[in-house]
Amino acid sequence: MELINNTPNVPAAVGPYSQAVKQGGLLFCSGQIPIDPAAGKIVATDVEGQAVQVLANIRALLEAQGLGMSSVIKATVFLQSMADFPKVNPLYEAAFGGHKPARSTVAVAGLPLGALVEIEVIAALA
Template sequence: MKKIISTTAAPAAVGPYSQAVRAGNFLFCSGQIPIDPATGNFVEGGVEQQAEQVLKNVRAVLEGAGYTLSDVIKATVFATSMGDFAVVNGVYARHFDKEPPARSFVEVSALPKGALVEIEVVAWKE
């Protein structure tokens, strides 16, 4: 059975999609960009601050469905510059410090609203 997940603790969807969809024990989370849900604006600063907000948003979506970062089994990081790999990786490592999920890091030409980084995850729990 499919269940749509929505939480006000993370930014509202900026298009025709759900923040996350639960299918059985799996949770498929849409990509999060660095919007502060309290203001609706991008966080101040560069890629490090954006990556931090993105992961806060990912955590909020997971928690809205009853999951945690430790339930994440796969993450995909999209960045507009592979030159930001080390900075984003450092932020990511602070959030996934134990038994990190499988991950891809992909450079893209652009992200929604001019974001520098976006992260999507798949989680699973019994």
């Protein structure tokens, strides 16, 4: 098992966990919240802006491992409100292009730092 931490252009973990873990041909990426890595905090206040930042963080994490969005085999989207689903879904679709990994979307009572959206992914290394 290889722990991935301190990836360039990806926010540092806000708790005692790794940004990602490589194991058995897979990359398990911890959930990304909309922290702007340059600012070190959440900048966007609307769910669309936050979703764009989350997806950019995921892309940067994957690219640092030589992967792209097409390597993702499973995604889990956490929304503070399921009413935001129709706002986030087209941004998610655009970020993945024609690639459609398996996905779950769930509404949660709250997310770290008051985020409106968080996304975690599992990617294939090969």
